[in-house]
Amino acid sequence: MSDKVLYQKWRPSVFSEIIGQNHVVVTLKNAVELSKTSHAYLFCGPRGVGKTTTARVMAKALNCPSSPNCCMQEPSKKTFCETCESINQGTMIDLIEIDAASNRSIDDIRDIKEKALYAPNMGKVKVYIIDEAHGLTGPAQQAFLKLLEEPPPNVVIILATTAADSLPLTIISRCQRFDFKRINVKEISTHIKFIAKSEEISIEKEALDLIAQNCSGSLRDAENLLQQIATMNKNKITGHSLVKFLGLTTFAASIEILAKILEKDSTKALILLNEQIVNGADPSMIKNQLLTNARGLIFSKNGLSSLLQETEHAIKKLEEIGSNYDLKTINGVASILLKTKVTSNEYPPIGLELAIVEACSVEEKSNDDDGVAVTKSYPTLQKNDKEISTSTPRNAIQDAKVIPEPKKSSATSITNVNRQDEGADLWKQVCSELRRKKGVKYWLGGLLSSASPQVKEQQVILTFKSNTMRQNFLDEISNGKIREVVQSAVSDKYNKDLKIIVADSVNTEQKDSSPLYKTPIVQHAISMGAKVKETKE
Ligand SMILES: [Zn+2]
Structure with missing residues (x-):
């Protein structure tokens, strides 16, 4: 493995290498090919999904003198013209990248405005990439707005932000907006596998899946995680090493605990939990995994498995387990887990243990179609009762059980x-x-x-x-x-x-x-x- 940071080394340099943002890439490529580009773009979306990278590829595409354009190449056989290569190397003077989180004063923007008036030095257009654009202060935003209202010729501005809502509408409306998506598990997994192979890192399938599932759809986070674990484990990554590093349990272990809860087998569920804790798993991570799996069961029961960011193996398992339980019971268990506060590395994991015991008592309520499961039943009085029967006295703790409510919309x-x-x-x-x-x-x-x-x-x-x-x-x-x-x-x-x-x-x-x-x-x-x-x- 090379010394260079993986995410920089594997940063896409042409459109076809950009992962998971096909909707953006297709539109930008067409605009370049038809020479119908805009003078201002707004790239919104979560961190680490390729906004700045795409902005750089776009800057290259706008400046490339070659035909066909260097940025339209396939990943396997890339060669770059002098201009594009200078952007790859970060030496192109007509590409100006500004981090608005640190250069956000009105003076900085005035400076940009003045310099924007000069013609590009070596390229066709001057490209300004304003990263973290939501960091611009009020007066700087106003100054920037003027620049967008009367754009100098041969200037293209690309704003990138994780918080588009924080930008004034007057700025947003003057840009062509692209919303970048979180990258799905399958695409991340495929890409990480490709990098690992190229870098001669051996990685188990389970570890690949775990990286993809634990990076919140951010390719940069996934690449950094791969590098960190590879360094720690001398380029041999097993599922176990990742589980340990992340304080996770394996999917197999967490789904087994959930299955025991649904079977109301609190003894077995607690034993399994204990095994995981002894092995170093973090109770708050286990709780999240149980909830993620419960959500998976709910989705699969609703025929929505395709929306789950899970591996094929996991989806099959979720569907198999889900078929044994009704939706109300699963909902009830999920509600109890959701309201339980489990602190990170809590030991012993009392919060989670109590929640598991409580969740094991969730019962399906008959004639109940509002999806509410109850944890106890009430004695009933009927007109024809000869005797009023009440159930045996219970202690206060049993009676204090909460009836879980499914999440409802504000309306x-x-x-x-x-x-x-x-x-x-x-x-x-x-x-x-x-x-x-x-x-x-x-x-x-x-x-x-x-x-x-x-x-x-x-x-x-x-x-x-x-x-x-x-x-x-x-x-x-x-x-x-x-x-x-x-x-x-x-x-x-x-x-x-x-x-x-x-x-x-x-x-x-x-x-x-x-x-x-x-x-x-x-x-x-x-x-x-x-x-x-x-x-x-
Ligand atoms: Zn070129």
Whole structure:
């Protein structure tokens, strides 16, 4: 392997070598061939995907006196004219590269404006490449705008930025804009394989895939990673060496943990996790891998495997595992993992372990079509129940389990808020109705008004503020007649048949922790629906 930095050595020098940006390359080549180039270009996109490289190739293409143009050559047989070679060597004086992150003052731009007025020295056009163009300050942007509004002849400006949104529209609208994409895993993998072969680096297929998957679509990052690992491992890169370096688990290991979670086998899942941690994997990376795989399962269940940036082998495995589980269960597991905070190198990895145990209890909820999986079931009360049954008491930790919600768009959230308001209103109406009803105790309405109702499908789930309140309600409603009155009040106001369900858990959130609340008389009053206005000790 040579001493030169790989990404510089393998930087594309003609259009056909630019990887993953075909949509940009085709348009630019056509413009050059038809002599219909613009005086200003804007190249936007993530870092390391070829914006500056493409700008340099374009600068060459605009200046090349040869026919055919040097930049239209195939990679295998490249020769360059004197002008193009000077750009390759970085000695061409008509190509001016400016890093706007460091030369962004108004004076710098004035300087550019003045120099732009002079004719090119050796080429056909002067090309200015302004890197990190979003770094230009306000006055510099204004000065620059003038340059774009009245471009001197024989000047081409190429702005490159990772944050096009930070540029004023007045600048954007005066440029021909090209959006560069993240480079996909397959293209990166192929390119890295080619470089490794040329540089006599031996690299396992698994390692190639891992590099491609862990560089966020940036070819430069992939090339740097290849160089770093090759140097560390004397040009012999195994999958294992990469897994270790990145603090990852292998795909095989992470998908196995996920499969055990979906099988609800928490014991096996924890053992597998422990093995990976002992081998030096970082719990936060494992969490990300589990989430990535869960996303893979969700995509494959939706017939969208082609959108996944995964290898063929991984996609096959995801489809195979995905076929065994329903979408709601996978969604539920993913939601739990997503909300779990796992710090880097946490040891022991308690956060991740707890999340795995919780995710193992995700169950599919029947008659539920909104994609929500629940981690526990509620006892139900039905009109025909002879006995009111409640499930066995659970401890607070079990009851505190969170019902994972699938991610919803903001529009849906707004609708939900409205629905919640509407629901709260209806519930108030139910309570005041019950206060007036004959045959039920006058305080039943008050008691119910302190419960939080949650309507789901054909059920209204009531969560009480204390166990006493909850028990009082269950006692009352064990009387069939009273139950019917309550049930019909609910059905009337909500205008549909809703099954009343009492949640196992209680909502212990209490604004005032005064010991007065704990006295039997106050507890009793609250249980009958009383509200505390103020406390005096
Ligand atoms: Zn040339």
